[in-house]
Amino acid sequence: MRPVQYGSGSVNPKPLHTGLAVVGSGMAGMAAAICAYNRGISFVQVGQASELAFSSGCLDLFSILPGRFPKGFEDPFAGIDVLAKKKPHHPYSRLTHAMIRDAFAEFTGFMGSAGICFHGPEQNGQNSLKNQHIITPAGTLKPTWQVPAAMHAGSLAIARNQRICIVDIKGLKGFGARQMAQTLQPLLSSVTAATIAFPGRETAGDLMCERLAWDLENPKILAQFIGLLKPHAGRVDVLGLPAILGMYRFEKLRRTLEQALKKPVFEIPTLSPSVTGMRMKEAFLGKMTDLGLLHFPVAVSEIFPDKNGFVFFVTQGLQTMEVRADHLVLATGRFMGKGLGVRDEQIKEMLFDLPVAQPETRSGWLRSNFFAPAGHPVNQAGIETDDCFRPLDAAGSVFHPRLYAAGSILAHQDWKREKSGSGIAIASAFKAVSSIAENTPARSG
Amino acid sequence: METQVLIIGGGTTGTGIARDLSLRGISCILIDKKDINAGASGANHGLLHSGARYILKDSETAVECRQESLLLKHLAPKCMEDTGGLFVALPEDDDAYIARFPELCRKYGIVCKSVDASQALQMEPCLAPDLKAVFSVQDAVVDPFRLSLDNAADAQKNGARILRNSQVEGFISHNGRIQAARVRDTRTGDTFHIGALQFVNATGAWADKVAAMAGAHISMLYSKGSLLITQSRINTRVINRLRPASDADILVPGGTVSIIGTTSVEIDNLDDIRPTMDEVDTIIRQGSVMVPELATTRYIRAYAGVRPLVKNGSEKGRTISRNYTLKNHEADGLENFVTITGGKLTTYRLMAEKTADIVAGRLKNTTPCETAQLPLPPSRKGEWTEPGRSPRAWTARPRPKDTLICECEMVSESMVDRIVDTLLTEGSTPTLEEVGRRSRIGKGPCQGTFCSFRLAAYLYRTGKLDKKQGFFQVREFVNERWKGFMPLVRDRELARLEMQEAFLCGLFNMEVDP
Known part of the structure; x- marks a missing residue:
């Protein structure tokens, strides 16, 4: 040696x-x-x-x-x-x-015990075990096997061809709802796009996902955020958002959002650094x-x-x-x-x-x-x-x-x-x- | 569509001709199958030659370079950096050649001063220490994108029209007179006609193909030259190796980078022009003899252009004259077609003048050429091409609301808006690559991994892109950057490739058509 x-x-x-x-x-x-x-x-x-x-x-x-x-x-x-x-x-x-x-x-058992629940295709109520799909910021559908709970509503919506509204945030670069909706349109029958300004950061030119995820753990900001999303939840079955819904209490946060909007909500992974990876x-x-x-x-x-x-x-x-x-x-x-x-x-x-x-x-x-x-x-x-x-x-x-x-x-x-x-x-x-x-x-x- | 003159080819020569003719009051349309400077005009050293390089073999070019470079420094200062230049000889370089150099410079009126080797090392510490002889000359650096874009903008101001993505597919002739060109919009596939009285073929390496469509024969040789861009600027002045033209013997600074090149490789196909790993290795090996740092420095990108060399006998490659070829095609039985090709970036104005003289003469227009007197006005089209300009502009006046689309080169949304505005005056809707060509987007260390997406998202948000356009444009943009990155991949680059592929393929699934 x-x-x-x-x-x-x-x-x-x-x-x-x-x-x-x-x-x-x-x-x-x-x-x-x-x-x-x-x-x-x-x-x-x-x-x-x-x-x-x-x-x-x-x-x-x-x-x-x-x-x-x-x-x-x-x-x-x-x-x-x-x-x-x-x-x-x-x-x-x-x-x-x-x-x-x-x-x-x-x-997935271990990760579940650590707070990250995955959904496999067997939980989608279909007999055959097929890959699920997620929407990506490029407006593509990416095949995958297990999706975290935070993305599951999206994969189900794709499988069931539901009406999806993707919401992006002013100042969050490289995440364009219109880009995704336009590119996905031939693949899915109904995808629309909307843009909101993030509460308290309306004029910021450069938002980081991680920062927004921390912000949303604050109930006041979350309430304002929900208020901004409400007008877009009306005529669709499910709402897609950039992956910013909390860093630690993300499950509870998403449930709060879904109850307030009365619609399922799913996250879309973002360019690096990604909150989903960090979680x-x-x-x-x-x-x-x-x-x-x-x-x-x-x-x-x-x-x-x-x-x-x-x-x-x-x-x-x-x-x-x-x-x-x-x-x-x-x-x-x-x-x-x-x-x-x-x-x-x-x-x-x-x-x-x-x-x-x-x-x-x-x-x-x-x-x-x-x-x-x-x-x-x-x-x-x-x-x-x-x-x-x-x-x-x-x-x-x-x-x-x-x-x-x-x-x-x-x-x-x-x-x-x-x-x-x-x-x-x-x-x-x-x-x-x-x-x-x-x-x-x-x-x- | 009707005009007096149709100019085919949007390189430096074509845009120069458009400006020259429009200043004489002649209406013209300039078309390019791709974009302004998409060919060799955008893939060279950006060197404004003092003429010294050509004194031995091509005295005519040498004298023209001397005259034109002095003129351009004066008329288009915004496109230039008057760096000065050095010619340096190393121990292995030919003494006889070195001895004749100052003598020939004097003969052709080119300013050339002997420089002491130790002084030269102080001026340019990057040089190899064992210099045998050094001369200073009046070389300068030119931004070829800015030059062509400013010419195009001034032509437009004087009434010329510019159409990108418009490829000539053939000519409609009657009794030796071309009536119209059949043109295809390469983005939409639509075909249309442009009728004109005179037709100018300024298509560089494609000149023989376009001439053939008109029924004329030009015998050409394609010489590919590859160049490498360093991560940071390593020299102040242009550095030339004092020897007969060979690989990697010119190092040109430009903004925040330096460019080393070139090679000279004969090719027979113009479909896929790209630098190879072998060429990159040769450039680094040869260049580092003159500037040792080139062996260890990091490179951002390689690129290649094709020199159109017109054959007049049995000459080959580097021995063929670098002078331009201007053909009136009267011997081919064509009375309203002219071809201009070859030549140097430095002499583009003169080439445009000579071509415009023929065309104007045929149109019985007697207004004299004004481009040797009128300064070239700086335009919005070319304002963001220079390396280092956008970061300077951003840091001088940071506007937090103005989101940075490209973080490497600090290109913001408002800069993109200005570029898009100028593109909208040239026919088709802008693409990512076209915005990239007019800015530094994609040219920094990330080479488009992140900024291509951000730019696409922004153009979708502002309604400039629809449907799946952006998806294919991102692929096109990434592949264009890949062309220049692939031959550089050695070790550290593999990690970057892995990250880029992890995003684009692993996560975004972009190798699969949607």
């Missing part, structure tokens, strides 16, 4: 022993932590969770098989079956339908604290594997602590999360220098059409694993028997095009941690 140098801080002399280190706090990291908690595995989670602020708040499973002629699937499981035949190395190809379902159930992060971290689980919101830049597991150091303030973990789940994401990087025009895994499946040269990374239906080859780059999501070394053998990878760092998927990001994260973390559980005697409590 190389000697480690520190700044002015002190090193806590007693190392922290744990069954599992979850490295990463995005969707896959959260899912891994939840699975570990549910299985009584002691664990420590590290990572900054910054990417969650970009999340729409929905949980995608699968919708599109990219290619020169992409194929869309209403039933994601039917799509995954086709995918598995075409792409045997895709993360989903290592998972059964039941595992995916169970993984989602565990994730998810806050709810998860809050629950972790309530349960006394260890989460260090810092990035780890070096990890030393040995035959017993993994050693790394986390620094918080002036304190540095040594962590010794029996297992490790690598959920560090891709380029934004810094799980992947580039050196000498080659894509690298940043913590263990794991081999990365990738196009032969840099010139093969990208396509000249940004929206090419087949997607950019660089997006398929990532970590190769065995069926339990243990990364492989250059020779194709398991790199370390106790190292697992989950989420978007995995190779042979393109979550942005497939609309599979949350699903891959949740299900791969579920299988990885389940495998770890089989090797670990459960602790009580």
